[in-house]
Amino acid sequence: METLERILAEHPFFAGLDARHIQLIVGCATNVRFDAGQFIFREGEEANEFYVIRHGKVALEIFVPGRGPVTIQTLGEGEILGWSWLIPPYHWHFNARAIELTRAIALDGKCLRAKCEDDHDLGYELLKRFAHIVEQRLQATRLQLLDVYGVHS
Amino acid sequence: MMSDPMIPRQYRISRVRRETADTFTLELTPVQDEGTFSFAPGQFNMLYVFGVGEIPISISGDPANPRTVVHTTRVVGTVTRAMGTLKRGDVLGVRGPFGSHWPVEEAEGNDVVIVAGGIGLAPLRPALFYILSRREKYGRVVLLYGARTPEDILYRRELGRWRAQFDLDVYVTVDRATGGWRGNVGVVTTLIPRAPFDPLNTVAMVCGPEVMMRFTALELRKRGVGADNIFLSMERNMKCAVGFCGHCQFGPTFVCKDGPVFPYRRVKDLLAIWEL
Ligand SMILES: Cc1cc2nc3c(=O)[nH]c(=O)nc-3n(C[C@H](O)[C@H](O)[C@H](O)COP(=O)(O)OP(=O)(O)OC[C@H]3O[C@@H](n4cnc5c(N)ncnc54)[C@H](O)[C@@H]3O)c2cc1C
Ligand code: FES
Numbered sequence: 001m002e003t004l005e006r007i008l009a010e011h012p013f014f015a016g017l018d019a020r021h022i023q024l025i026v027g028c029a030t031n032v033r034f035d036a037g038q039f040i041f042r043e044g045e046e047a048n049e050f051y052v053i054r055h056g057k058v059a060l061e062i063f064v065p066g067r068g069p070v071t072i073q074t075l076g077e078g079e080i081l082g083w084s085w086l087i088p089p090y091h092w093h094f095n096a097r098a099i100e101l102t103r104a105i106a107l108d109g110k111c112l113r114a115k116c117e118d119d120h121d122l123g124y125e126l127l128k129r130f131a132h133i134v135e136q137r138l139q140a141t142r143l144q145l146l147d148v149y150g151v152h153s
Numbered sequence: 154m155m156s157d158p159m160i161p162r163q164y165r166i167s168r169v170r171r172e173t174a175d176t177f178t179l180e181l182t183p184v185q186d187e188g189t190f191s192f193a194p195g196q197f198n199m200l201y202v203f204g205v206g207e208i209p210i211s212i213s214g215d216p217a218n219p220r221t222v223v224h225t226t227r228v229v230g231t232v233t234r235a236m237g238t239l240k241r242g243d244v245l246g247v248r249g250p251f252g253s254h255w256p257v258e259e260a261e262g263n264d265v266v267i268v269a270g271g272i273g274l275a276p277l278r279p280a281l282f283y284i285l286s287r288r289e290k291y292g293r294v295v296l297l298y299g300a301r302t303p304e305d306i307l308y309r310r311e312l313g314r315w316r317a318q319f320d321l322d323v324y325v326t327v328d329r330a331t332g333g334w335r336g337n338v339g340v341v342t343t344l345i346p347r348a349p350f351d352p353l354n355t356v357a358m359v360c361g362p363e364v365m366m367r368f369t370a371l372e373l374r375k376r377g378v379g380a381d382n383i384f385l386s387m388e389r390n391m392k393c394a395v396g397f398c399g400h401c402q403f404g405p406t407f408v409c410k411d412g413p414v415f416p417y418r419r420v421k422d423l424l425a426i427w428e429l
């Protein structure tokens with residue numbers, strides 16, 4: 001059976017971390033599954049974890065009055081879901097809903113925050129990785145905002 | 154038959170298909186029987202709506218069917234709007250085919266990644282027909298297609314059919330979705346990092362709005378695809394389409410006759426020029 005430790009150590013997001021840091025992270029990790037339609041978290045709730053998606057697909061949604069839930073992004077296998085656990089006041093800004101059966105590794109944010117405070121090297125390594133993800137998502141959002149497929153006059 | 158490239162031949166509309174709210178497909182057959190029409194995937198025709206004007210539109214049909222000329226057009230302005238009101242039986246002027254083509258033969262033996270944005274799927278469709286008719290000659294074949302909303306997706310039935318094939322990986326994504334859409338949401342570039350192809354043995358063919366092509370090329374480069382293995386179709390405005398008028402000229406390059414399909418390395422700098 002694949003151990004959590006091996007899965008995390010081989011995941012590109014954690015690539016380059018030393019074994020000691022992987023150990024610390026594994027101590028905060030659990031396997032989770034969500035059925036199609038199930039909410040993983042909702043806007044406004046406390047953000048106390050992030051997820052490494054192993055299989056399935058997750059929609060990030062915002063509720064727009066009069067239009068209902070609008071999906072602004074989907075995430076799939078191999079992608080990282082959630083960074084609000086890292087940034088005060090630790091609240092989710094979107095809903096996340098599994099749109100098909102989704103298996104993931106949940107990482108406890110409170111547990112990780114405490115370990116990062118104790119070990120700033122670990123904190124820096126994790127911040128670098130999340131900064132990269134935030135930059136990628138910002139870039140994608142900018143392109144979405146440009147409405148590149150629209151008709152321009 | 155190669156006649157004067159400046160004189161349009163008359164074609165009759167044999168079929169009109171509404172693809173989306175603003176996009177339609179015309180199937181054309183010659184008014185006088187002029188034999189067959191052969192073209193290479195990626196080439197375009199100049200379509201003349203009599204009394205209104207002439208515009209370049211890519212050929213989007215199957216290159217193996219030389220009897221019908223197929224064009225998919227999106228309504229954006231004067232000529233495309235007038236074209237959109239034409240009906241079965243109406244007549245159009247056609248000059249062509251013109252321009253360079255997708256490197257479908259050169260890509261044999263490699264994985265092929267086709268990245269299309271919006272109406273950009275139309276010029277790539279003949280390349281897909283071509284590749285699928287010789288499927289065994291290629292490695293993995295992947296289509297990444299981005300549209301604005303689920304309602305803007307072109308060739309839905311075909312995409313469904315292609316998706317059901319085991320030898321073609323089809324990923325569709327939209328910029329935003331409400332309601333029943335269960336597919337991907339996000340720009341098409343976000344599909345590239347995880348798409349199943351071997352970057353060192355891949356030929357990529359990209360068509361869509363220029364901003365989308367610019368970022369797609371960067372993402373493909375990041376994944377490890379060589380600059381000489383990425384091809385883009387530069388659909389800039391043109392007039393004569395045969396290298397006479399200079400309307401589409403950029404330095405030594407004429408987009409109409411040297412293009413529209415270019416290797417990325419050749420047009421990298423052109424992509425940064427805003428007006429042409
Ligand atoms: C080689 C080539 C292949 C093409 N293939 C297709 C195709 O398969 N299907 C299709 O729908 N369109 C295609 N186009 C684009 C098409 O030629 C233009 O949309 C058309 O010329 C617009 O004419 P119009 O009179 O309707 O619009 P206009 O009144 O001339 O312009 C309306 C608006 O559209 C913009 N526009 C015009 N031409 C272009 C262009 N080339 N690129 C971006 N914006 C433009 C103008 O800036 C203006 O804002 C292709 C263009 C080229 C050069
Ligand atoms: S359109 Fe006339 S030279 Fe290219």
